[in-house]
Amino acid sequence: AKGYSGTVIRPGMVLLKNYLSINDQVMIVNKCRRLGLGEGGFYQPGYRDEAKLHLKMMCLGKNWDPETSRYGETRPFDGSTAPRIPAEFNQFVEKAVKESQSLAASNSKQTKGGDEIPFMLPDICIVNFYSSTGRLGLHQDKDESENSIRKGLPVVSFSIGDSAEFLYGDQRDEDKAETLTLESGDVLLFGGRSRKVFHGVRSIRKDTAPKALLQETSLRPGRLNLTFRQY
Numbered sequence: 122a123k124g125y126s127g128t129v130i131r132p133g134m135v136l137l138k139n140y141l142s143i144n145d146q147v148m149i150v151n152k153c154r155r156l157g158l159g160e161g162g163f164y165q166p167g168y169r170d171e172a173k174l175h176l177k178m179m180c181l182g183k184n185w186d187p188e189t190s191r192y193g194e195t196r197p198f199d200g201s202t203a204p205r206i207p208a209e210f211n212q213f214v215e216k217a218v219k220e221s222q223s224l225a226a227s228n229s230k231q232t233k234g235g236d237e238i239p240f241m242l243p244d245i246c247i248v249n250f251y252s253s254t255g256r257l258g259l260h261q262d263k264d265e266s267e268n269s270i271r272k273g274l275p276v277v278s279f280s281i282g283d284s285a286e287f288l289y290g291d292q293r294d295e296d297k298a299e300t301l302t303l304e305s306g307d308v309l310l311f312g313g314r315s316r317k318v319f320h321g322v323r324s325i326r327k328d329t330a331p332k333a334l335l336q337e338t339s340l341r342p343g344r345l346n347l348t349f350r351q352y
């Protein structure tokens with residue numbers, strides 16, 4: 122039986138609540154921890170669009186450089202190569218995209234169409250770790266290929282650990298943005314007509330991670346977020 126519930130938030134944006142089981146989350150945390158300590162692992166990035174990044178980051182598949190807003194095979198500051206995306210991660214992403222596509226398709230019938238989400242196979246995963254004071258200003262994801270953005274290939278985001286107050290909207294204006302709480306195990310997908318939505322994280326809610334996850338991983342306070350894209 123599926124223990125999650127899917128909602129179309131707006132055309133092209135789907136939230137799959139409680140999509141990743143605790144076992145899946147434990148596996149993801151353990152793999153990220155191992156990768157994070159090796160070559161191309163977690164570091165503290167500087168700035169993006171002049172805004173300081175309040176998080177630790179690691180890129181899988183390809184490197185994304187926040188300073189230049191470009192993807193590349195190696196990381197400029199230390200020359201390291203991005204680790205490969207674990208195959209299990211991509212399997213979750215493919216399933217989540219298919220699930221979101223069917224939710225969007227049935228919704229599209231009611232809204233006179235145009236709300237479909239195209240399929241994608243991720244070759245990039247950006248892993249962010251937010252401490253309790255972590256946050257990320259409103260921005261668009263627009264450094265992928267022109268083709269990927271024009272076709273609206275979805276960005277798929279996994280949330281693990283403490284909950285986040287996630288903002289999204291059509292403008293870079295926090296006062297006009299809508300809010301969603303992203304909890305551990307939630308998968309959020311934005312593609313199609315929402316591919317260029319502004320989004321960010323206003324705050325991390327302390328002590329909201331599932332106890333079972335903490336017991337099994339000793340994850341430190343904070344939130345792990347993985348965003349998958351196709352270049």
Ligand code: AKG
Binds near residue numbers: 249257287321322348
């Ligand atoms: C990004 O990495 O571009 C994000 O917007 C991450 C959003 C999140 O942490 O939920």
